[in-house]
Amino acid sequence: MARKIGSRYTANQILGRGSAGTVWLGEGPEGPVAVKLLREDLSSDQELVGRFVQERTALLGLEHPHIVTVRDLVVDGNDLALVMDLVRGTDLRTRLERERRLAPEAAVAIVADVADALAAAHAAGVVHRDVKPENVLLDMQGPLGPGGAHPALLTDFGVAKLIDSPKRTRATKIIGTPDYLAPEIVEGLPPRAAVDIYALATVLYELLAGFTPFGGGHPGAVLRRHVTETVVPLPGIPEELWQLLVQCLAKAPASRLRASELAARLREQLPLLAGMPPLDVDEPDLSEEAAEESAPTAPPAGEPVRRRGAVSLVPGAKPDSNRDTHTSMRVPGPDELAGGAHGTARAPRATGTPRPGSAKHRATVRRRRITLGVAGVALAAIVGVGAYAASSDGDSKPPQDTHSTSAP
Numbered sequence: 469m470a471r472k473i474g475s476r477y478t479a480n481q482i483l484g485r486g487s488a489g490t491v492w493l494g495e496g497p498e499g500p501v502a503v504k505l506l507r508e509d510l511s512s513d514q515e516l517v518g519r520f521v522q523e524r525t526a527l528l529g530l531e532h533p534h535i536v537t538v539r540d541l542v543v544d545g546n547d548l549a550l551v552m553d554l555v556r557g558t559d560l561r562t563r564l565e566r567e568r569r570l571a572p573e574a575a576v577a578i579v580a581d582v583a584d585a586l587a588a589a590h591a592a593g594v595v596h597r598d599v600k601p602e603n604v605l606l607d608m609q610g611p612l613g614p615g616g617a618h619p620a621l622l623t624d625f626g627v628a629k630l631i632d633s634p635k636r637t638r639a640t641k642i643i644g645t646p647d648y649l650a651p652e653i654v655e656g657l658p659p660r661a662a663v664d665i666y667a668l669a670t671v672l673y674e675l676l677a678g679f680t681p682f683g684g685g686h687p688g689a690v691l692r693r694h695v696t697e698t699v700v701p702l703p704g705i706p707e708e709l710w711q712l713l714v715q716c717l718a719k720a721p722a723s724r725l726r727a728s729e730l731a732a733r734l735r736e737q738l739p740l741l742a743g744m745p746p747l748d749v750d751e752p753d754l755s756e757e758a759a760e761e762s763a764p765t766a767p768p769a770g771e772p773v774r775r776r777g778a779v780s781l782v783p784g785a786k787p788d789s790n791r792d793t794h795t796s797m798r799v800p801g802p803d804e805l806a807g808g809a810h811g812t813a814r815a816p817r818a819t820g821t822p823r824p825g826s827a828k829h830r831a832t833v834r835r836r837r838i839t840l841g842v843a844g845v846a847l848a849a850i851v852g853v854g855a856y857a858a859s860s861d862g863d864s865k866p867p868q869d870t871h872s873t874s875a876p
């Protein structure tokens with residue numbers, strides 16, 4: 469059913485839902501657009517509306533071939549909407565779920581596009597802070613690139629930050645999507661551009677392996693791994709590509725490459741990767757590890773423990789999708805971070821252990837969930853909301869433009 473958004477836009481058909489709202493296929497004065505309509509409980513929050521208006525210029529200013537441009541912000545009665553360029557295609561999470569692992573050439577081409585987008589954002593003083601496959605859109609109408617990859621565009625700059633507010637989060641909380649969080653964030657340091665590089669390297673690892681380097685089990689366990697564990701080599705990965713991954717997953721932010729350098733180094737590798745099939749890597753068996761990570765305190769009653777540690781962006785949010793979104797938890801203390809560290813990340817599964825998707829694997833995963841569900845994990849303290857994403861570096865920029873669009 470079509471609905472009016474402000475005086476200039478019509479939302480015609482739902483494209484998808486996230487934790488913060490619904491994305492519609494819409495129509496504006498200049499043609500088709502995507503309209504992200506925030507959930508009503510968010511749009512009725514006056515503080516949030518104020519931030520929305522304040523962030524207008526920063527959000528609208530980012531234009532790059534690999535960034536989904538925000539064209540307009542609409543504040544209209546109970547509607548709060550971001551009007552974006554429409555990308556006709558799919559998101560990277562959907563593609564990864566379909567294919568499980570990507571051929572290295574396609575994976576590297578996609579990640580190089582996102583690195584280009586980050587280079588432009590970082591040059592403008594903007595840190596994304598929520599780089600993950602859900603926020604990479606693949607433009608199926610764009611020309612095919614290396615490995616048959618369609619152009620990739622980074623989206624959701626600013627959205628989660630708008631939803632974040634001092635009321636919902638406190639300084640002692642870390643907010644984000646656990647699998648992609650850089651160690652310095654876990655340690656409570658302010659996020660700089662290098663956090664995006666870490667997250668993007670995590671995405672590249674995931675595209676190649678089919679799983680993230682430090683994910684699995686409870687969010688608290690995931691956070692601890694980012695700080696204490698080192699990434700385990702992927703069998704069959706070309707050495708140079710591996711070295712690039714290791715550098716960008718370095719614990720010390722200063723050791724990571726800058727986005728423009730990462731993009732260039734990735735593109736250099738493309739000819740060497742041409743025609744290479746997806747890596748033959750199987751998901752690690754986490755059942756033993758899950759047992760080790762169990763702690764005496766149980767998670768809050770009814771709190772699901774999911775494969776990749778998802779909780780909703782805002783308390784009470786029930787996104788239709790079962791994907792991971794964001795989580796918010798307290799910063800762990802040094803003892804907690806040290807406790808139970810194994811020294812190395814999970815090794816890809818040994819031959820003979822169940823293949824993901826097999827009945828045996830499903831049984832293992834079920835067992836793992838039950839173990840975690842009963843025992844819980846000491847580190848995790850999920851407190852509700854928040855969003856941790858795109859913002860200007862340092863978060864200290866003064867309000868820039870207070871214009872908003874509203875219906876007459």
Ligand SMILES: Nc1ncnc2c1ncn2[C@@H]1O[C@H](COP(=O)(O)OP(=O)(O)OP(=O)(O)O)[C@@H](O)[C@H]1O
Binds near residue numbers: 483484486791
């Ligand atoms: N500019 C766009 N053009 C076309 N489709 C889009 C656009 N932006 C988002 N979508 C689609 O809308 C759906 C919901 O996107 P949304 O950003 O709300 O959620 P998400 O990023 O998947 O999750 P979350 O916001 O919880 O992190 C996704 O399936 C995405 O592919």
